[in-house]
Amino acid sequence: MTISSASALELHDVSHAYEKLLAVDHVSLHVNEGEVICLLGPSGCGKSTMLRLAAGLEALQQGRVVMQGQTIADGAARLSVPPERRGVGLVFQDFALFPHLSVRRNVGFGLTELEPARRDRRIAEVLDQVDMADYATAFPHALSGGQQQRIALARALAPQPAVLLLDEPFSGLDARLREQIRDETLHVLKRSRTATLMVTHDPEEAMFMADRIYLMQSGRVVQSGSPDALYHRPVSPFVARFFSNTNELVGRVDGGAVATPFGALPAPGMGEGAEVQILIRPESLQWVSAGSGVLPTASGRVSEVRFLGGSKLLVVHLAGGPAEGTTVHARHTGRNLPEPGSQILLQLDPADALIFPGGWDRARKDLAAAR
Numbered sequence: 001m002t003i004s005s006a007s008a009l010e011l012h013d014v015s016h017a018y019e020k021l022l023a024v025d026h027v028s029l030h031v032n033e034g035e036v037i038c039l040l041g042p043s044g045c046g047k048s049t050m051l052r053l054a055a056g057l058e059a060l061q062q063g064r065v066v067m068q069g070q071t072i073a074d075g076a077a078r079l080s081v082p083p084e085r086r087g088v089g090l091v092f093q094d095f096a097l098f099p100h101l102s103v104r105r106n107v108g109f110g111l112t113e114l115e116p117a118r119r120d121r122r123i124a125e126v127l128d129q130v131d132m133a134d135y136a137t138a139f140p141h142a143l144s145g146g147q148q149q150r151i152a153l154a155r156a157l158a159p160q161p162a163v164l165l166l167d168e169p170f171s172g173l174d175a176r177l178r179e180q181i182r183d184e185t186l187h188v189l190k191r192s193r194t195a196t197l198m199v200t201h202d203p204e205e206a207m208f209m210a211d212r213i214y215l216m217q218s219g220r221v222v223q224s225g226s227p228d229a230l231y232h233r234p235v236s237p238f239v240a241r242f243f244s245n246t247n248e249l250v251g252r253v254d255g256g257a258v259a260t261p262f263g264a265l266p267a268p269g270m271g272e273g274a275e276v277q278i279l280i281r282p283e284s285l286q287w288v289s290a291g292s293g294v295l296p297t298a299s300g301r302v303s304e305v306r307f308l309g310g311s312k313l314l315v316v317h318l319a320g321g322p323a324e325g326t327t328v329h330a331r332h333t334g335r336n337l338p339e340p341g342s343q344i345l346l347q348l349d350p351a352d353a354l355i356f357p358g359g360w361d362r363a364r365k366d367l368a369a370a371r
């Protein structure tokens with residue numbers, strides 16, 4: 001792994017078992033100065049364990065944790081700097097504010113080494129950053145969930161930690177508030193250039209927040225990179241499916257291409273005669289009134305139209321030839337909608353089809369493993 005000199009946090013070849021259960025299996029990651037990194041994955045894949053190892057809340061069994069160039073935990077050497085001396089800020093899902101302390105005292109909790117005037121200045125500064133300056137004397141019970149989350153963030157940022165660790169920080173908030181608070185949080189993190197490692201199971205949240213994502217499955221990192229790279233260039237069906245629903249087809253490579261209801265799609269890198277899985281996102285299927293003549297189309301009958309707010313989901317039974325009997329989902333963002341029962345054309349840009357080795361057997365196994 002090549003790591004730039006501006007790395008704030010590195011975990012090298014970390015493994016962790018709870019008795020016989022291997023929760024983290026040889027994982028390496030790094031967070032650079034000013035970066036927001038998301039650890040993403042389904043429940044139980046080991047994300048929180050990674051965060052706890054970085055924080056020092058769990059004793060490191062194997063691997064190394066390095067902060068700003070200093071090794072702070074080493075499994076082989078049994079070295080572990082205690083959490084309070086690691087220079088990390090922590091925010092958990094339940095905010096964990098001290099109920100008997102005012103907002104000001106909550107935020108000042110980690111600032112005991114500062115002399116009073118400087119401490120007061122720092123408290124005022126971070127409360128201002130999170131737009132809570134008017135609530136300094138309030139107590140947590142008098143604050144809304146969103147306000148408590150901002151105070152938890154202010155408390156974690158107050159000592160200017162080298163790294164901020166966030167564990168599902170927005171999941172206790174309702175959907176609307178969650179969007180607003182994560183937007184505000186991202187602004188605060190970027191303005192303060194705080195290196196951040198955040199755990200989430202929500203792919204949309206990870207894509208919104210992260211400069212880079214590490215996607216985990218069963219204790220391992222299966223892909224890391226920018227949100228764009230993971231979404232558009234997934235390395236496996238698991239990664240593709242994790243980010244959205246997909247239409248799933250199988251086929252066999254013949255002459256470098258695979259026949260689908262949308263015509264022959266190029267299958268570069270797949271061996272001649274190989275069985276392949278073809279995953280197509282609903283948004284990749286465009287409802288068109290006439291084919292472009294360039295991009296492949298398939299015709300079908302609309303069986304259902306579902307409103308999803310900004311977009312609509314069309315359920316379409318494809319018709320004709322080998323496509324007969326295939327049902328696909330397409331997303332449509334325009335105002336016009338086809339009537340259920342009507343015949344429509346769906347167009348696919350072949351570049352948007354995600355093609356992986358394996359036929360139905362492989363697809364079924366992948367799906368079972370992902371559950």
Ligand SMILES: Nc1ncnc2c1ncn2[C@@H]1O[C@H](COP(=O)(O)OP(=O)(O)OP(=O)(O)O)[C@@H](O)[C@H]1O
Pocket residue numbers: 018021023041042043044045046047048049050201
């Ligand atoms: N203290 C513990 N003792 C025993 N097993 C544990 C402990 N903490 C976690 N585990 C197990 O280790 C695995 C990884 O847990 P972890 O909390 O790291 O996953 P996660 O991806 O953060 O999941 P979630 O989002 O559900 O919290 C799970 O199977 C979990 O049940």
